[in-house]
Amino acid sequence: MIEIETPNILGIEFWSGCNLRCTYCPVSDPGHKADEMGADMLDRLYDYVYAHPPQILFLQCGGELTSLKDWVGKTQRFMDLQMPHPTMQLGITSNLQKRLAPEEVAAIARFNYFLVSIDAADEDLQRAIRPPAELRNAVMNIAKIRTHCLAAGTEPPIFRMNCVVSDRNARQLDRVFAFAAALGFKEVYLLDVDETVPHGADGPRGLRHMDDETFLAVLQHIQAGVPKLAANGITFTPAKNFWHTLMLRANGQAADHRFGPGETKVCLEPWTYAGFLANGTVAYCCGGIQDSGIDPAWPIDRQVNCETVRAVRDGLLAGGAAVPERCRTCAFAEKGHVRTLAGQVADLPHIRPDSDRQARSMTFPWTIMPDSAIPSYPDLRTERFRELVPASLFTMPRSGTWYLFYFFEFLDALVSGRPWIKTIHGFEDYPSLGFFKLHMHGIYPGFESAGHPDFVEKWRGMNRDDPAIDASRGTIQQYQDVFCPHLNERARVIYVYRNPLDQIVSAFHHKARHRVELGIDRDRYQTAQVAYLNEYARTEGIDLFLAQFMTFDHMRQRAGEHLLMIRYEDLMADPATMFRRMLAFLGADMDSPERQAAIARALEITSRDQMREFERMRGRSLAGDRGEAGQSHIQSGASGRWQDVVSADTIAAIRARMAEFGLDLDSFLAIPQAE
Structure with missing residues (x-):
């Protein structure tokens, strides 16, 4: 009680x-x-x-x-x-x-x-x-x-x-x-x-x-x-x-007013x-x-804790058939797990000691906006958007895309107080943080028009037939004057890239397990996985990596202060420092104690364990892209796993291919240590 x-x-x-x-x-x-x-x-x-x-x-x-x-x-x-x-x-x-x-x-x-x-x-x-x-x-x-x-x-x-x-x-x-x-x-x-x-x-x-x-x-x-x-x-x-x-x-x-075992209304x-x-x-x-x-x-104390409200509290914490009838049909609270409610009750400062607290779980106070309710791109040339920093945030597949998206999404929700989050990255408008962003897999904005013509021509001859390499093309073409730094002095670009060997291995497994066919022969994946992986790595895998990475590397000097390149390995080793660096780069004012606390909370919510709990709560993977029920989008994120599966011959082939573009494979392979 x-x-x-x-x-x-x-x-x-x-x-x-x-x-x-x-x-x-x-x-x-x-x-x-x-x-x-x-x-x-x-x-x-x-x-x-x-x-x-x-x-x-x-x-x-x-x-x-x-x-x-x-x-x-x-x-x-x-x-x-x-x-x-x-x-x-x-x-x-x-x-x-x-x-x-x-x-x-x-x-x-x-x-x-x-x-x-x-x-x-x-x-x-x-x-x-x-x-x-x-x-x-x-x-x-x-x-x-x-x-x-x-x-x-x-x-x-x-x-x-x-x-x-x-x-x-x-x-x-x-x-x-x-x-x-x-x-x-x-x-x-x-x-x-x-x-x-x-x-x-x-x-x-x-x-x-x-x-x-x-x-x-x-x-x-x-x-x-x-x-x-x-x-x-x-x-x-x-x-x-x-x-x-x-x-x-x-x-x-x-x-749905039915409540199974462990289900309740999460209402405090x-x-x-x-x-x-x-x-x-x-x-x-x-x-x-x-x-x-x-x-x-x-006594007022007894009225605050009368038998009626005690029964309601007990029923909500028991869940299932014990949920009170009035609570079942109430639209003021969402259905959730008993663990979630028990954890929130345990956090309340005015609760009297109780010897039977239930397990604490993820506290998630936001409603998820359905995909159908997400607005299309607004007119980014209006006065309101001219007051915000236009940002492009690009990643390689399997290089922290969803981690980055949810960190900024939760952070803005915490700072602005909005009651929902969305679960699809693309265009995000964060006036409380002072910027809006295009968040996709893509090449450097304006690379084909601003890069050296000879280099651009060489790039066009590569194997880059994959929408994940340049999913942003249509939006960038429509808003070149907004997102391209050589046309807009205020534009900022963040690029998160990964050690190519780990990126290729992770992307290979991701494609094979995706709910949509992405060019991986699933029979070969099941019967000859390691050999198939090495074949993919030294051909399509490395070319897709280079087709994206070298557009940013080529534009690095010209872009100057408009481009921030961050290694995925550094992000995983020290996310607090890396996210603060990104926010500072975008001009977000995060100095107040309240905003520093919001950063800490967003980091906590987007930890690997919490995001897996989020997946379980939603009953689907983060991206909704897993081919089998119960599969998580979130993997270990560990560096160096390529060493168990990539052969010496494949490494030599990748090293030679990268050298054609003046890149040294060894410069990508150092594994940072968290401080």
Whole structure:
């Protein structure tokens, strides 16, 4: 049995009344009764928070606080708890429809987080969705709060826009994003309509039930809008129920409420949240786990750890058939393994000791964006992209391609706060890091036009009939003025290359095991593997290596500071140093303690063991390219394995072939040692 000392987030609903009648909210029900929390309960909550301060104290977890008479006086002592507990943060949600008096503005200015409910940037649409809301009231109140803080020399609250997405506003989300930027919001939080609440035949429709054209508009606005939000310093944070439903529908999938052994909902809210409602009910999550039978006379500690929430915690940690019914159908959490949830619970700082902790596993807080939802290449010549460094990151096959991709993908997610990652490399837009990148197997950008004509002609006569050598050709040709350093002074190129003997051996096995035929005779691979490998190495293998490597080597002097070449062996021996070198080369500002911590976390997540766990979690290899189920894309990455299989005759042939281009095989073979 796991109990908590105090929730991370504790909410207090001073009253459940509201001055709006939003079309999707149960408060709009004519039978809704507005309750106000009693003085005795408020006294006991005050004593509890004083003794057990949460990380965030929300002074309204329902209703509209500013419509309560004398709300400032009734909340004053709770706000004053920041004096003995300065690390405790204060939060509030409001529609900001009341014209705030000066004392109300001064009170709100004390909050750390202010969540403003706005669903549209159009006044008529906002009023239709949230009658009788007037946008000008919210705009004026935000201006009053900011003015007060500027005059007082204090930091204003962090303003977050809470937007409920329905078929009413789906086609105007781009305007909502722009409105958030214009008003100086720091975060946009999207929620889905709660369809467990009846809205009538003419009520708003959420993501599951809006028509296909409207749903496509939501996808398009998010794909186009999130980079713009990031460019304006705004974090995009979809609610879990919003993102989960969006991804299911985008992939044409239905929610699966079946749970096998070891499966559960990976949700921490029963351990991290408690909301005390005005009617005496205690809520333990945003998905509907509540207990309305609590005796108000119970100690607050007992209410935080009542039998209802204990049963939910136990059921989630047991998994399978024990997962509570309400949790099974909840869209606010993803299905995962019990080990994952147990590991996350074990990391919580406020958990009471428990003798039966389960094995810890990989903590993975991101949603995976489906391939179908990944946007195509944007126009890279727009003003926004001119402010970022254009980067090309090229690798040889089997030389750290996916390692590099996932490191930068996780790092940007950690720094920017975006809630998803993608799993296909190609074009990545990382405004939080200050660059965008083309990430492929390819030759040096512009080599054929900028290289010496005689050398280029010799190169064209080589065996290079493999798309892995120059998969970037089409994109580079379209955007030569963006990615080619001889045409764009700001362009940067990173090339990671490997000892040719290890690269050839690894690529040979990779092709043979690929789910697609890549020119390897699989019968010969099974019956005469070593002989076949040596034949491949001294012909096609070395020519494919040279066809890519020598374009970078040839351009090295001309490229100067625009080109960074890194040995794969150095990357494996000291990834922290090599990745920091790449980030510095791209001009990314990573000096702050928070960003250094993000680098350390990205390195941890992309360790070999963690990425294999990631493969197991997804049920496929990193690249989705293995021919047999259960095969991993990740191999040992060790240097020198060629010595067990490459013959002396093959080495001599490779040495001679490289010498034709002025390259010395021995210069590639030194194995670095990790410091």
